[in-house]
Amino acid sequence: MAIAKAEWLMNLALCLLGTRRPLSKRELRQSIEAYLEAGSDDSFNRMFERDKDDLRELGLVIETVESLDGEVGYLARRDSNRLPPITLDAEEAAALGLAAKVWQQARLAGAASGALQKLRAAGLPEEVDPYEPHSALEPRIPVHEAAFEPLMLACRDRRPVVFDYRKANAAQPEARHVEPWALECWRGHWYLAGFDRDRGAERVFRLSRITGKVRSRGARFTTPVPDVVTVRETVASWAGETADRSALIRLRTGAGYPLRAKATSVRELGDGWDELEIPYGHGLDAWLVEFGPDVVVLEPAELRADVVDRLRAVAKG
Numbered sequence: 004m005a006i007a008k009a010e011w012l013m014n015l016a017l018c019l020l021g022t023r024r025p026l027s028k029r030e031l032r033q034s035i036e037a038y039l040e041a042g043s044d045d046s047f048n049r050m051f052e053r054d055k056d057d058l059r060e061l062g063l064v065i066e067t068v069e070s071l072d073g074e075v076g077y078l079a080r081r082d083s084n085r086l087p088p089i090t091l092d093a094e095e096a097a098a099l100g101l102a103a104k105v106w107q108q109a110r111l112a113g114a115a116s117g118a119l120q121k122l123r124a125a126g127l128p129e130e131v132d133p134y135e136p137h138s139a140l141e142p143r144i145p146v147h148e149a150a151f152e153p154l155m156l157a158c159r160d161r162r163p164v165v166f167d168y169r170k171a172n173a174a175q176p177e178a179r180h181v182e183p184w185a186l187e188c189w190r191g192h193w194y195l196a197g198f199d200r201d202r203g204a205e206r207v208f209r210l211s212r213i214t215g216k217v218r219s220r221g222a223r224f225t226t227p228v229p230d231v232v233t234v235r236e237t238v239a240s241w242a243g244e245t246a247d248r249s250a251l252i253r254l255r256t257g258a259g260y261p262l263r264a265k266a267t268s269v270r271e272l273g274d275g276w277d278e279l280e281i282p283y284g285h286g287l288d289a290w291l292v293e294f295g296p297d298v299v300v301l302e303p304a305e306l307r308a309d310v311v312d313r314l315r316a317v318a319k320g
Contacts, residue, residue, distance in 0.1 A: 011036070019063070019065060025068040026076050028048070032051075058079075154217055181195070187238040194208065209289075288313060292313045
């Protein structure tokens with residue numbers, strides 16, 4: 004009868020947790036029935052490496068130790084795999100529950116639910132229900148881009164990636180070699196901040212403009228990763244959140260409510276148009292293009308030219 008993978012993964016975890024000394028592959032193979040059924044050494048090695056990666060993905064800290072005679076062994080120390088006492092109060096637990104609900108429509112929903120179950124098992128107060136609604140409004144962060152998950156894992160593991168990226172004013176995508184730092188959500192869009200190796204500088208990429216698959220590269224990062232606050236400031240600047248001047252636009256009446264919310268002044272022009280003064284920062288041209296024929300840029304001239312270039316690129320397909 005075939006052995007369920009969950010069963011032999013549990014057996015492997017118990018072996019690694021129950022030993023006081025590193026166990027070699029040979030010893031592990033003799034201790035676990037599924038490994039005894041492996042047809043060859045190559046088949047066993049592939050199984051063991053996959054299983055080791057799966058256990059690490061589940062959170063088990065597995066150490067690789069080389070003995071004096073050069074033999075490699077593995078173990079999972081109990082002190083490295085024990086959760087500290089959980090001391091969350093009701094408000095902190097509610098915040099975790101709210102964070103989990105945010106991800107319900109994303110591919111992280113399973114991970115978020117699993118994390119809360121582990122906290123409950125480790126001592127989360129029974130009287131606290133993290134999923135209990137605390138407001139009539141429930142936040143959601145939809146993630147539709149296929150690039151999100153591989154980029155999230157690459158950010159976590161500090162792995163360089165390469166992907167094809169199409170700029171808003173370009174007709175064809177081009178390859179980008181990037182050291183990914185973090186993913187941030189601005190105005191309902193996801194952005195990747197990282198170091199662009201080809202340009203030798205930090206860059207921000209909108210996930211919806213990534214085409215094809217995200218491929219990993221084995222090399223290490225060549226530049227240090229800035230702290231999270233700096234990364235958020237970088238995304239905010241590139242996404243157009245940091246403005247140092249103003250722009251004047253015409254906006255069709257009844258359209259462009261996000262623009263109206265940002266406007267510092269609004270004046271009715273008649274004939275179905277309004278005139279708005281809005282903050283002008285990096286990325287505004289890309290945002291205005293999203294409103295298509297409902298927006299006409301009046302000034303400054305360079306913003307108008309950028310928007311026209313982007314619209315022409317879109318028209319060319």
